[in-house]
């Protein structure tokens with residue numbers, strides 16, 4: 001009897017702990033021309049939208065969240081994208097690693113679940129150096145992607161790796177500088193960090209687009225293949241339920257809020273006109289879809305699910 005009770009308690013604890021782990025599949029594949037884009041979940045983090053969003057009209061945040069069947073604390077995706085093209089494996093961003101708690105840092109497992117190994121990654125294109133994008137590059141001061149070259153815009157490296165900027169930063173923001181430095185240093189030491197000029201192809205069909213504001217060197221990446229196009233936005237949008245309707249609403253993490261809002265408006269307008277695919281790492285996983293105009297604002301149209309993976 002004692003054993004049965006122990007077994008039942010163990011089963012109960014196992015069930016409870018299972019319910020708390022990230023057990024979703026965590027990857028989604030879709031073709032873009034001859035290339036393949038694979039969304040890889042790094043997990044989710046819950047954000048208090050009323051505390052983090054600025055420049056909203058009275059009650060606007062709560063109203064828009066309600067219209068989207070959400071409440072103030074929004075479980076927010078952190079998604080990394082893997083591009084498979086011309087026998088290369090290219091990551092866009094690297095997730096949070098161990099910097100932001102146990103609900104994040106799932107990228108390596110998602111890469112493996114999708115059928116790859118971290119050692120196979122040829123390049124990581126970083127949109128900017130915030131912890132939730134750069135943290136997964138390094139684990140215990142070792143490179144998670146030892147065969148990858150890391151691409152970062154010069155303005156972001158200059159800003160986030162500056163000791164002076166860290167000293168001048170508010171106490172609560174110093175962690176951002178530490179995370180950037182810890183994550184990048186092993187690659188800098190190995191001579192594996194490269195900068196780039198905007199507009200010059202980094203790989204066939206892949207170019208970098210200047211979208212500064214959220215971070216001084218914030219970069220979006222464009223992939224084009226066989227007439228199809230997808231733009232990896234980085235952090236042009238955080239709160240989809242609010243910011244599509246009102247792109248003027250900004251988030252606490254923006255280094256330059258007015259510029260971030262301006263880039264967001266421009267990106268929404270351009271995506272609406274261009275009708276191309278967009279991949280946005282903080283929209284609900286897999287964060288791939290289109291943008292359409294909606295009155296004075298915009299709407300996000302998530303990709304239609306497909307069970308077929310081309311090629």
Ligand SMILES: [Zn+2]
Nearest residue numbers: 130132133235
């Ligand atoms: Zn982010």
